[in-house]
Amino acid sequence: MIQKTSSSLIDTLRDRRQRLANLIDFPAILWSGTSSPRNFPANVFPFRASSHFLYFAGLPLPNAAICLTAGKLELFMDDPQPSSALWHGEMPHREKIAQMIGADAAKPIAELELYTQGAATIAVQDATTWTQQSQLLNRWVLPQQTPQGIDLDLAKAIISLRLVHDEGALIELRKAATVTAKAHMAGMAATIRAHIEAEIRAAMEQVIIANNMTTSYSSIVTVHGEVLHNDQYHHSLQPGDLLLADVGAETEMGWAADVTRTWPVTGKFSSTQRDIYDVVLAAHDACIAKIHPGVEYQDLHLLACTVIAEGLVDLGIFQGNPEDLVEMDAHTLFFPHGIGHLLGLDVHDMEDLGDLAGYEEERTRSDRFGLGYLRLNRPLRSGMLVTIEPGFYQVPAILNDSNLRLRYQNVVNWERLSQFADVRGIRIEDDVFVTQEGSEVLTAALPTKASAIEHLVSG
Amino acid sequence: MIQKTSSSLIDTLRDRRQRLANLIDFPAILWSGTSSPRNFPANVFPFRASSHFLYFAGLPLPNAAICLTAGKLELFMDDPQPSSALWHGEMPHREKIAQMIGADAAKPIAELELYTQGAATIAVQDATTWTQQSQLLNRWVLPQQTPQGIDLDLAKAIISLRLVHDEGALIELRKAATVTAKAHMAGMAATIRAHIEAEIRAAMEQVIIANNMTTSYSSIVTVHGEVLHNDQYHHSLQPGDLLLADVGAETEMGWAADVTRTWPVTGKFSSTQRDIYDVVLAAHDACIAKIHPGVEYQDLHLLACTVIAEGLVDLGIFQGNPEDLVEMDAHTLFFPHGIGHLLGLDVHDMEDLGDLAGYEEERTRSDRFGLGYLRLNRPLRSGMLVTIEPGFYQVPAILNDSNLRLRYQNVVNWERLSQFADVRGIRIEDDVFVTQEGSEVLTAALPTKASAIEHLVSG
Numbered sequence: 001m002i003q004k005t006s007s008s009l010i011d012t013l014r015d016r017r018q019r020l021a022n023l024i025d026f027p028a029i030l031w032s033g034t035s036s037p038r039n040f041p042a043n044v045f046p047f048r049a050s051s052h053f054l055y056f057a058g059l060p061l062p063n064a065a066i067c068l069t070a071g072k073l074e075l076f077m078d079d080p081q082p083s084s085a086l087w088h089g090e091m092p093h094r095e096k097i098a099q100m101i102g103a104d105a106a107k108p109i110a111e112l113e114l115y116t117q118g119a120a121t122i123a124v125q126d127a128t129t130w131t132q133q134s135q136l137l138n139r140w141v142l143p144q145q146t147p148q149g150i151d152l153d154l155a156k157a158i159i160s161l162r163l164v165h166d167e168g169a170l171i172e173l174r175k176a177a178t179v180t181a182k183a184h185m186a187g188m189a190a191t192i193r194a195h196i197e198a199e200i201r202a203a204m205e206q207v208i209i210a211n212n213m214t215t216s217y218s219s220i221v222t223v224h225g226e227v228l229h230n231d232q233y234h235h236s237l238q239p240g241d242l243l244l245a246d247v248g249a250e251t252e253m254g255w256a257a258d259v260t261r262t263w264p265v266t267g268k269f270s271s272t273q274r275d276i277y278d279v280v281l282a283a284h285d286a287c288i289a290k291i292h293p294g295v296e297y298q299d300l301h302l303l304a305c306t307v308i309a310e311g312l313v314d315l316g317i318f319q320g321n322p323e324d325l326v327e328m329d330a331h332t333l334f335f336p337h338g339i340g341h342l343l344g345l346d347v348h349d350m351e352d353l354g355d356l357a358g359y360e361e362e363r364t365r366s367d368r369f370g371l372g373y374l375r376l377n378r379p380l381r382s383g384m385l386v387t388i389e390p391g392f393y394q395v396p397a398i399l400n401d402s403n404l405r406l407r408y409q410n411v412v413n414w415e416r417l418s419q420f421a422d423v424r425g426i427r428i429e430d431d432v433f434v435t436q437e438g439s440e441v442l443t444a445a446l447p448t449k450a451s452a453i454e455h456l457v458s459g
Numbered sequence: 460m461i462q463k464t465s466s467s468l469i470d471t472l473r474d475r476r477q478r479l480a481n482l483i484d485f486p487a488i489l490w491s492g493t494s495s496p497r498n499f500p501a502n503v504f505p506f507r508a509s510s511h512f513l514y515f516a517g518l519p520l521p522n523a524a525i526c527l528t529a530g531k532l533e534l535f536m537d538d539p540q541p542s543s544a545l546w547h548g549e550m551p552h553r554e555k556i557a558q559m560i561g562a563d564a565a566k567p568i569a570e571l572e573l574y575t576q577g578a579a580t581i582a583v584q585d586a587t588t589w590t591q592q593s594q595l596l597n598r599w600v601l602p603q604q605t606p607q608g609i610d611l612d613l614a615k616a617i618i619s620l621r622l623v624h625d626e627g628a629l630i631e632l633r634k635a636a637t638v639t640a641k642a643h644m645a646g647m648a649a650t651i652r653a654h655i656e657a658e659i660r661a662a663m664e665q666v667i668i669a670n671n672m673t674t675s676y677s678s679i680v681t682v683h684g685e686v687l688h689n690d691q692y693h694h695s696l697q698p699g700d701l702l703l704a705d706v707g708a709e710t711e712m713g714w715a716a717d718v719t720r721t722w723p724v725t726g727k728f729s730s731t732q733r734d735i736y737d738v739v740l741a742a743h744d745a746c747i748a749k750i751h752p753g754v755e756y757q758d759l760h761l762l763a764c765t766v767i768a769e770g771l772v773d774l775g776i777f778q779g780n781p782e783d784l785v786e787m788d789a790h791t792l793f794f795p796h797g798i799g800h801l802l803g804l805d806v807h808d809m810e811d812l813g814d815l816a817g818y819e820e821e822r823t824r825s826d827r828f829g830l831g832y833l834r835l836n837r838p839l840r841s842g843m844l845v846t847i848e849p850g851f852y853q854v855p856a857i858l859n860d861s862n863l864r865l866r867y868q869n870v871v872n873w874e875r876l877s878q879f880a881d882v883r884g885i886r887i888e889d890d891v892f893v894t895q896e897g898s899e900v901l902t903a904a905l906p907t908k909a910s911a912i913e914h915l916v917s918g
Binding site: 036037038039040041042043044045046048050051082085086087088089090125126127128143144196198199201202203205206207208209210211212217218224226227228229230231233234254336345346347348350351352395396397398 | 495496497498499500501502503504505507509510541544545546547548549584585586587602603655657658660661662664665666667668669670671676677683685686687688689690692693713795804805806807809810811854855856857
C-alpha cells in the first residue's frame, strides 16, 4: 500500500493544511475509516480511506486519524502488532509514516481522546468508524446527515479547497485519466472477439488492475445503455448492438477518472446509430468548447439539452423550435440525467456531503424532471474538474409512460422515432479541467469521433 | 443479477429447507443484507448476499429476507419503486422471484415483523442489516458474537447441512474451480511479459471477470510469498523470483474456489527452488492421497508437517527425526499456518460463526504455535469440500526471532538454510471434495508438478 512518497507530497499536504488553517479557527479531526466485511469478518472489501482524510494525509492508512490545528498535522495510529509481521509483513511504523507525510507529531490512537475538545469532523461511511467518531466527540456523527455547527463550517472550508485542484491532485488525476483511456481502448479492441459484455469489462478492468489501480465505481459495460445504472454483464453481444462502457480508474492515492464511450459491437455504426451518435457528440463538443471560468455549469447542461433537441429536430424525431422544446423539458424524454458532476477524490466529488459541494450556497435542486438530477450547479472556476456526459436513451419506463406521451404528443414524431430502434443508449463522457484560458480535456487521448471509434473497434 | 433459474434450483432449495425442518422446530428468518458504502453513500461495494441466505434462497437478492417454517419458504422483499426502472431497468417483481425460487408466499418487507415471534436468525455482516435484525427480533444480533439460544440451535442445524455439499452446490463449486484453474493458467502465461505483480494479477482476474464471476477473496499475487496475507501488487519481477498466486473465483450464486500456485517468473525453477517446491508438493500429494471419510483433518495437517520435516531433513536444512521435529513444532519455522479449511459459499466456509463450523463439538483451538491456526478440526465426511494448502516460507519475523532460534538451534542447519535464500515463499493449494471412495480434486485441471508449471509459464 505504501511504497514511497516524495518531498512534493509533503509540500502539497503542508500547503493544503495551511490553506485550511486560513479558513477555520478550530481543530479538525479526520478519520480514515476501516475495512468493511464482505461475507465474514476476515473477508473484507478492499480498504478505501475516506476522501477527506486522503486529501490531507495523502496515504490510504487504515484505522488512522489526523488532527489538523492551525496548519499543524498530528497523526494518530497504532503501530502494527508484533504478530502482524507474520501475516502482513513488516509494515512501516507510525514515526516513519509521520515522516512520509510531513506530520508534526505521531501518537497512538488512544491519545486521540485528548484532542477532541472543540474539534470538528466529517462522518466516515463505515459504521465502525462513525460510531467511534460519535463516541469520541460525544455527539452523533452520521454519514447520511448534513453536518451541523462547526462540522458544517469544516465541511464548507474543505469543500472550498477541494473544489479547486492543486498541482499534486492534478498529477494524480492525469494518471487516472491516462489509464482510463487505455482501458477503453482495450475494451474496444476486445469487442470483435467477445461474446458477452463481461468479456469486454474484463479487458477494460485488466488495464486498470495491471496499472495497480482500482475502478473508481462499479463499471457499466452493457448493450442496454438505456438502463442508466446497469450492473449486469451477462448479455450476449448481437450484431447491431451498441456497447456502452462507463468505466473509470482510481489511483492508489484515491484520485478518480470517469469516462464513457459507446461503440458498435461489429465495429460499424448503422446510419441511424451514427446519426444519433453525432447528435450526442455535438452536445459534448459544444459544452466543452464553452467551458471557461465564470460560466454557469447549469448553462452547460441547458446548452447540451438544446443541441440535442436541435439534432433531433434535424433528424425529424422532434418537431418544433429547439429552445421551446427544452423550455418544455421535451429533451428529457431522451436525455433525462444531468450533464455531469464534480470529479476528484470521489467520482461524484464530495457527494458524501449531499449537495453542499455541488450546489452554490442558496441554490437547491430544481423540481423540473431532468434538471432536478443535475449534480453540479455553480459557476465554473479555474482548477475545477468536471465531467461532460450528454446522452441519448430510449428508456421504456419513460417512452411508454402514457402521461409523458400525451404531454409531448405534438412534438415527437413517433413513427420517425421507431426507425431509430437500434439506438437504445448512447453516452459520451470526458473529464474536463477548467483552466484560466478555458479548459483541458484530461481524457483527450481517447477519441470521440465515430469514425475513430469504429477504427479502434475494428482494429 | 438474475437471469434464469431452473427447476433443479427449485428442487435443491426445497430439499435444503426440508432437511432444515427436520432439525429445528422453530421458524428461521434469514436476511440477505445490503450494499456497503465505499467513499459516499451512492458509491457502494458490489453487493454480496449473506451466505446463509444464499444457501436457502439461491439468488443474491439485496434487501430481502426469507422465513423458513416447517419446510415452507416465505419471501419478504419490496417491489422496485416505479422510478427505479429509469436507473436500473425493469427488475423482476416479488411474485416473479418467488416463482423462480419456489417460494410458498411473497410479501412486502414491512410484513416481516408479523413473523418474528419465536424466530431464530443469524447475524448479517453489514451494520444496516444487523441493526434491523436486532430491532425486529428485539435482541442484539451481532456478527462478531457467538449466537445464543435458538440462534445457536439454528446455526448448528445450518452448519450440519452446509458441511456436506449437495449436487446443486457441487455444480456451482465445479464452475468456480474450472474458472479458477483457467485464471491461474492465464497468470502463468502472462508472466514472462509482465514487469510487476499487478500485471499478473490483472491477467488472472480478467478470466474471472470475463466469466461473469468475482474473486471470492482479495487476490494474493506476489513475489513476497513469505508475507502470508500480502495485498500489495506493486513489486517488480526480478529474475530468480518466485511468484505466489492465491486467487479464487466465486460464481454469481456465491460459491467459491480457493487455489494457490507458485511459479518462477523466468519459467525455470532454480535447483534450490525446485528442491523446496518438491517438498511442498510431496506434502500436498500425501494429504490428498489420504483423504477419505472418517480421516481426521488434523491428522492431514500433522501428516503435511511430517512430510515437510522429512523433506527438509533430506535437504540438510533440518537435522533429526521428522516425527520428533513435528512433536517439537520445529516445522512451524517454515510452515506456520494450517493445512487448510472448509470451502463452500464462503472461502473459509461459515467462518462468520467462528469455530462452530470448523471445529467438532467439544474441540477448541490448540495453544501450540502453528496448530492453533488450524481452521478445521473434524473427521472428514463424504460431501465435504476442503482446501489442502501446505507451504514453505522464510518469514523474517519468525526466523529472526531470537527465542525461536535458541529453541531450535540444534535442529536447524542455518548455514545450509542460507543456500535456499531464493525461496521466500511457496504454497500449493487445491480444492478437494471428499467422496465415499476417497476424494476428487476439483481443481485437478491445473497442474502441480514443477515441470508442468515451468511449461505453462514458458509457453
